[in-house]
Amino acid sequence: MNIKKFRENTAGTKNVIHFNNAGASLMPKVVSESVITYLREESLYGGYETADKNRESIEQTYSVIGRFINAQPDEIALLENATAAWNLALFSIDFKDGDRILTSKSEYASNYLSYLRLQEKVDIKIEVVPNDEHGQTSVTSLEKMMDRNVKLISITHIPTNSGLVNPIEKIGDVAQKYDCFYLVDACQSVGQYPVDVQKVGCDMLSATGRKYLRGPRGTGFLYIKRDQIENLLPPFIDLHAAEWTSEKEYEIRNDARRFENWEMNYAGIIGLKKAVQYASDIGINRIWKRVTKLAEKLRWELAKLSAITVHDIGEIKGGIVTFTVDSVSAQEVKNYLSKNRINVSTSSKSSTLLDMKDRNLSELVRASVHYYNTENEIDQFIDALKNMANQ
Numbered sequence: 001m002n003i004k005k006f007r008e009n010t011a012g013t014k015n016v017i018h019f020n021n022a023g024a025s026l027m028p029k030v031v032s033e034s035v036i037t038y039l040r041e042e043s044l045y046g047g048y049e050t051a052d053k054n055r056e057s058i059e060q061t062y063s064v065i066g067r068f069i070n071a072q073p074d075e076i077a078l079l080e081n082a083t084a085a086w087n088l089a090l091f092s093i094d095f096k097d098g099d100r101i102l103t104s105k106s107e108y109a110s111n112y113l114s115y116l117r118l119q120e121k122v123d124i125k126i127e128v129v130p131n132d133e134h135g136q137t138s139v140t141s142l143e144k145m146m147d148r149n150v151k152l153i154s155i156t157h158i159p160t161n162s163g164l165v166n167p168i169e170k171i172g173d174v175a176q177k178y179d180c181f182y183l184v185d186a187c188q189s190v191g192q193y194p195v196d197v198q199k200v201g202c203d204m205l206s207a208t209g210r211k212y213l214r215g216p217r218g219t220g221f222l223y224i225k226r227d228q229i230e231n232l233l234p235p236f237i238d239l240h241a242a243e244w245t246s247e248k249e250y251e252i253r254n255d256a257r258r259f260e261n262w263e264m265n266y267a268g269i270i271g272l273k274k275a276v277q278y279a280s281d282i283g284i285n286r287i288w289k290r291v292t293k294l295a296e297k298l299r300w301e302l303a304k305l306s307a308i309t310v311h312d313i314g315e316i317k318g319g320i321v322t323f324t325v326d327s328v329s330a331q332e333v334k335n336y337l338s339k340n341r342i343n344v345s346t347s348s349k350s351s352t353l354l355d356m357k358d359r360n361l362s363e364l365v366r367a368s369v370h371y372y373n374t375e376n377e378i379d380q381f382i383d384a385l386k387n388m389a390n391q
Helices: 003-008 029-045 047-053 055-069 082-090 109-119 139-145 168-175 226-231 266-282 284-303 330-339 353-358 375-390
Strands: 076-079 100-104 125-129 150-156 181-185 204-208 220-224 242-246 249-252 308-310 320-325 345-348 363-368
Touching (some): 029 047, 047 266, 055 076, 082 109, 082 181, 082 204, 082 220, 125 139, 150 168, 220 226, 266 284, 284 308, 284 375, 330 345, 330 363, 330 375
Parallel strands (some): 100 150, 150 181
Antiparallel strands (some): 204 220, 242 249, 308 320, 320 363, 345 363
16 A cells, blocks of 8 residues: 555645544545535535536445445435434334344444433333453344344444444344344444445444545435335435425335435535545555554554553454553543644543443543554654653
């Protein structure tokens, strides 16, 4: 990989060491410029008019994303973020009293809160699948928990706080044996991991643009398996999702766009398309190989420091690296690194309550690498932590 070229195309690498790609990656120039150009055109010629002029380019976004995850264009809906996409999928399922939702120990707070909200309306059961010896969702335990009352298997692919990569393909093998829905939160995985919805076997998958895809904030998408579209009714619709045919009747769209609404951030969509094209041109398998290599080096170097504990779990680990520093809060570590122009984030107990409680953790420092990061940046990161310990 031509890392020098990628860094030249990423202006932010001249300013900071960006290890917060699980929060929001630095955009390549082609992405940021496409958004700026579109907004400038809107300001000069009008929003509706600019959308009409760029209609073909906007429409290409569906096929570009589809190819990236091995889906059809009509199975893609464009949303403002992954949370909106995920919630639309969840609340489109016709849950009945007695239905069961099976989820993981590492489920993200926003997702679990939605289960609890749903439970206030319908008498469903929320059940957590135990982890295996590696700390990932146990496929064996999942299969033992399956019965005809399981309405949904809902799994976060790469959680926010542990480096873990859940075995979503093997979970998909289990899901396909039963008459239930399978929803994957791929917020942290699309863009770093080679996600293929055919291999995963999911009915629904949500993703964001701002993280490992290196797209603009305020963008995301939802994949809905074509065979399931008619079985999933969005919790709300508008004149984009459906056509008002008579005083008391309407016809809803028969593609995934039934989950969209009329008003969209077209500048962001153009940027998202450019970001997916950029990743496609590099090759997702090459990206994954580079990300895991850098993350492995970072974990190895952190583990050498006596005051630091690395807390990552899983048989397969991705680009998220989490750790704690003895007697120093996660926020203090973040603030110190920020003063040294190094970007990281923190993860609190409330973001993944079940997992953090199980591992007796209250907070973590989260460093997340991408392919445009370098081994030299990792060395500088380690040196900064050593200097912090000596103060």
